[in-house]
Amino acid sequence: MNSEMLEEILACPSLPSLPMVALRVIELCSDPNVKIPELAKTIQNDQALSAKVLRTVNSSFYGLRERCGNINKALVMLGLSPVKALVLGFSLVSSVEIREGDGFDYQDYWRRGMFTAVGAKCLVEAAGKKYGDEAFIAGLLQDIGVMAMYRALGEEYLAVLKSTGGDHRKLVRAELSSFEVQHPDIGAMLAQRWKLPDALVLPVKYHERPTAAPNQHVEIVQAVGLGNLVHDVILGTETQDSLRKLYAKADQWLGLKSDVVDTSLERARSATKAMADLFKLDIGVAGETEAIERKAESELAKVGAEATPTGGGAIELLLIDPADINPATGLMGRKGFDWGLRRAYRVAKEDGDTASLLNIVADVPGLTPDSEAGRPVLAALSAALRKQFTSLGAAICHLGGWIFTVTIAGSSTTEINRAADDFRKAASKLCTDSGHGVGISIGVVHFGAELATGFADASSIVRAAASATQAARTAGGNCVKIYESSAGASGAKAA
16 A cells, blocks of 8 residues: 555545534444433534434335424434434535536436445345444445545546546556555545444445455445445446346345345335435436436346346336335336336337237225225235236336336237236235225237237327226226227227
8 A cells, every 4th residue: 555645645635524513423322321312412403414314304215104303303213323324424425515517426426325325225124134224324435435535636536537437346446556545445544534433434445345344344344235236236337247246145145035136126216316315416317217218128138038037126127217116016107107108119119019008907995005004905916916917027017096007018918918817816816815805907908010000109009008997997897808909999898
């Protein structure tokens, strides 16, 4: 290590620094006998920070049944760990001053940090572990050494960043080649200067090589490593390779199987966008829809070619609009539906292949999906949809209320009709067994090749599906109706 370069970096007057209230919170939290009122008073001394923490605590991310009006109540309801993590998180964000036009990609910096932090927390919690909040703050903190090196070295460091071509995996080697120091070591030294505990210092030091971490803190280091893979799966250029690595490491380190990892990825997508908004960070996720769609279709082709099931969620893993995944159902929403229908229509029109749209309405007397009794029914229906249609490469969406859609390209009409009726039977039995009578009405439209007549555009297919669904409901519900394009606008027959 170049000691002169190290001194130059650490002596830089513009290095990030934590505010006094955060340093005091760290000090108090190091005391196992810390008094909640004293800690609450310390946080509340910074009114802006207190307001940010309360806004986040009351968000859907934490899902509290009762609103928190003050920090003391938040500490009682959530516990010390989440509130401490939020205080440090907001303090860390405020310590990195964004300087417009200075050449540093702050958007990419925070995007990596936020996806890693939320991804690590989601996976740890899915495994039933208790250190999700520490993993969250460690993920946000992991690249603080990058910021320190940029602040100290300026244009020299920007040149090194540029030389990696945006591939973070190449950064450490480029840093060592140019400066004989690396950002994980610099970040760990800065974290020690802030008197952060080893549980946060060591993930910073070893986040690029989790297998080298000391045994005492290896779990949190591994969690950050998994969070980095979550970032790479969602936003990287080698999605399938990263996904395989994530499956393997999540199983090895946390005992998580692929279906649980898929669900955690979906939650991470949704939660990352929500948390970035709460932290007032522009991570550049919105506005990239077209690029995401192109990437999704490219990756989908790879998945199809490999013909290897990943345990569910293939389409959802590739759409990658965090705001469009509902964490309660694990299904896409309106954007996912629009994307899936456009893709299916292109397949039908340009390739002459068969595609299908299923419009599904559940009749659940006396229940709304967001009620306490309705939420388990909604979750059960969503799980049944995923189980029935994921293997067909479907885009499965929840459009609100009790309305769902399934868009499929490349499967036979016979296969789709059978799957629709199998789902209807399974969902009805599942919900009846739980004590709730549910009628499932499904309208199916097949289009493409010789079936495409009568459909001038995608919206006409949607209208046909609605017509078929209405026919199913008019017939008494709990049945499947298949639209016949040759029969005109109202032609629908029973499956």
